[in-house]
Amino acid sequence: MQNILSISSLTKTYASGLQALKPVDLEIRKGEIFALLGPNGAGKTTLISIVCGLVTPSTGTVLVDGHDIRRDFRAARAMIGLVPQELHTDMFETVWATVNFSRGLFGLGRDHAHLERVLRDLSLWDKRNDKIMTLSGGMKRRLLIAKALAHEPRLLFLDEPTAGVDVELRRDMWEMVRRLRDDGVTIILTTHYIEEAEEMADRIGVINNGELILVEEKARLMKKLGKKQLTLHLHEPLVSVPPELDGWGLALKNEGSELEYTFNATEEGTVIPKLLKRIGDLGIDFHDLNTRQSSLEEIFVDLVSARK
Amino acid sequence: MNASAPLPRFNRHGVMAIYLFEMGRFRRTIWQSLATPVITTVLFLVVFGTAIGGRMGQLDGVSYGAFIVPGLIMLTMLTESLSNASFGIHLPKFTGTIYEVLSAPVSAFEIVLGYVGAAATKSVILALVIFATANIFVDIDVLHPFWMLAFMLLIAFTFCLAGFIIGVWAKAFDQLQFVPMLVVTPLTFLGGAFYSIDMLPGFWRTLSLFNPIVYLISGFRWTFYGTADVTIGVSVAMTLVFLALCLGVVWWIFRTGYRLKS
Numbered sequence: 001m002q003n004i005l006s007i008s009s010l011t012k013t014y015a016s017g018l019q020a021l022k023p024v025d026l027e028i029r030k031g032e033i034f035a036l037l038g039p040n041g042a043g044k045t046t047l048i049s050i051v052c053g054l055v056t057p058s059t060g061t062v063l064v065d066g067h068d069i070r071r072d073f074r075a076a077r078a079m080i081g082l083v084p085q086e087l088h089t090d091m092f093e094t095v096w097a098t099v100n101f102s103r104g105l106f107g108l109g110r111d112h113a114h115l116e117r118v119l120r121d122l123s124l125w126d127k128r129n130d131k132i133m134t135l136s137g138g139m140k141r142r143l144l145i146a147k148a149l150a151h152e153p154r155l156l157f158l159d160e161p162t163a164g165v166d167v168e169l170r171r172d173m174w175e176m177v178r179r180l181r182d183d184g185v186t187i188i189l190t191t192h193y194i195e196e197a198e199e200m201a202d203r204i205g206v207i208n209n210g211e212l213i214l215v216e217e218k219a220r221l222m223k224k225l226g227k228k229q230l231t232l233h234l235h236e237p238l239v240s241v242p243p244e245l246d247g248w249g250l251a252l253k254n255e256g257s258e259l260e261y262t263f264n265a266t267e268e269g270t271v272i273p274k275l276l277k278r279i280g281d282l283g284i285d286f287h288d289l290n291t292r293q294s295s296l297e298e299i300f301v302d303l304v305s306a307r308k
Numbered sequence: 309m310n311a312s313a314p315l316p317r318f319n320r321h322g323v324m325a326i327y328l329f330e331m332g333r334f335r336r337t338i339w340q341s342l343a344t345p346v347i348t349t350v351l352f353l354v355v356f357g358t359a360i361g362g363r364m365g366q367l368d369g370v371s372y373g374a375f376i377v378p379g380l381i382m383l384t385m386l387t388e389s390l391s392n393a394s395f396g397i398h399l400p401k402f403t404g405t406i407y408e409v410l411s412a413p414v415s416a417f418e419i420v421l422g423y424v425g426a427a428a429t430k431s432v433i434l435a436l437v438i439f440a441t442a443n444i445f446v447d448i449d450v451l452h453p454f455w456m457l458a459f460m461l462l463i464a465f466t467f468c469l470a471g472f473i474i475g476v477w478a479k480a481f482d483q484l485q486f487v488p489m490l491v492v493t494p495l496t497f498l499g500g501a502f503y504s505i506d507m508l509p510g511f512w513r514t515l516s517l518f519n520p521i522v523y524l525i526s527g528f529r530w531t532f533y534g535t536a537d538v539t540i541g542v543s544v545a546m547t548l549v550f551l552a553l554c555l556g557v558v559w560w561i562f563r564t565g566y567r568l569k570s
Contacts, residue, residue, distance in 0.1 A: 025548045034361075052407075052411040053410060053411050054407055054410050054411055054569060055569060056565055056569055073413065074319070074413040074415075075413075076413075077411060077412060077413040080411070082408075085405055086404055088403060088404035088405045088407060088408075089403075089405065090329075090400075090403065090405055091403075092333075092336065093329075093332075097332070100325075101325050101328075101329050103321075103325075103326045104321045104322060104324060104325030104328075105321075105322050105326070105408060105409065105412040105414060106321075106322070106412050106413060107319045107321050107322050107412075107413055107414075108321060109317065109321060147408065161428050180423060272387070
């Protein structure tokens with residue numbers, strides 16, 4: 001698959017000496033949803049800001065669909081839409097005026113039909129003549145998305161798009177992001193809500209202390225780094241794990257009434273039958289069992305804490 | 309969805325977007341924008357031109373009331389150019405909306421053209437309104453109307469560029485008024501707005517020649533009445549030097565990203 005964004009050896013050291021980005025290499029494929037995860041100050045916004053032209057990199061190159069962001073900035077930036085983390089708006093302007101401003105700024109003539117479609121998709125059409133200052137926080141967030149879509153970008157950056165947004169609106173935004181992807185727009189989002197990445201992303205990158213720790217297909221990442229837990233609810237509580245089961249790393253929970261086994265997701269299908277047979281041989285009865293897979297959040301926390 | 313039209317070498321839509329956005333702000337506040345300088349000018353004309361000027365006789369062959377009109381227009385143009393242009397770029401910096409301009413496919417030249425062009429348009433409109441207002445109080449015959457307009461445009465653009473620099477440099481709104489109030493206004497009062505520097509004793513006259521505003525007022529007055537404290541060529545040259553200086557600073561700002569980019 002063709003790449004829409006190629007980042008090579010990108011670094012950023014601020015005048016204060018803070019190294020916000022260690023050499024970063026990243027390829028983003030056309031049409032994918034890529035989630036960039038990382039704790040506060042990890043370098044997510046710096047990375048996005050460099051690609052969008054808001055921060056000057058120290059070293060490295062960035063190509064947007066083959067266009068260098070510095071030498072060929074017009075072509076590169078024309079393809080990019082940015083929804084910033086903060087709600088930066090011109091509060092005295094109307095919704096309609098501000099989306100028209102955004103489209104013009106990116107070098108395009110007026111297109112009433114496109115802007116109407118964008119505003120309708122974001123449930124802002126009825127507010128088109130309202131001043132921005134009268135909009136709620138959620139509407140302002142959607143307006144920033146409308147502004148970013150006004151010039152029909154091929155690569156959309158969403159920097160913490162659902163920060164401070166209620167659950168219903170968050171679901172609506174996820175839906176909208178999927179629709180954009182269906183229209184062929186590549187989406188890069190940063191988020192604190194790992195649930196968001198888990199729900200939407202095709203691939204996930206984890207950044208910490210300015211270093212891109214890993215980039216992986218979401219499904220493969222969850223399989224590779226995810227843990228599974230099998231819990232057996234016992235008929236009779238046990239005082240301790242029988243010595244015959246020592247090698248399995250089992251743990252007793254809930255005052256001995258639950259026996260818990262943690263294993264790698266890749267081992268699925270091979271170990272469980274063996275364990276259950278062994279437990280049966282020892283005469284340990286259980287009346288129920290369940291399995292649980294670790295969330296992306298747990299994988300993320302493991303990854304980041306392992307690097308500390 | 310894609311706007312796949314080939315990219316022009318000059319982003320005229322981008323420049324117009326910034327220009328119209330800024331002019332929209334001017335329209336929204338048109339009464340405040342016009343009322344203050346017009347009332348100030350009328351007060352100056354009533355107090356200095358009519359009340360005191362009646363006892364002053366003629367200066368350089370024109371009535372005192374008419375003599376001070378170019379200086380009054382210049383005073384308004386210089387302060388308003390600095391204020392408007394500095395506010396225009398400082399506001400998006402302050403609110404954070406500058407991100408959109410900096411991430412758009414607009415060059416530094418186009419950004420400056422949009423912001424400074426709009427601020428200069430406002431200044432010229434103000435100057436013309438003040439000129440029309442002054443005509444109600446005193447008779448003014450402009451000797452070189454083309455050069456008056458040309459000088460007006462040159463000074464408006466130059467000082468709006470200076471205002472743009474102040475707007476980028478300022479870290480807070482109160483700093484925007486620092487240069488117009490504490491530098492330009494005193495220098496304008498001391499730069500021959502209300503008198504000819506030829507009326508000053510030798511030492512003070514020589515000292516006045518170090519005041520750059522003298523050259524602007526003198527040149528502008530020449531376009532009205534054909535008389536000047538310094539020759540028109542020197543006035544134009546000094547204005548162009550200041551323009552070149554401002555262009556150099558703006559070029560450096562965008563090259564380094566000074567207080568615009570991290």
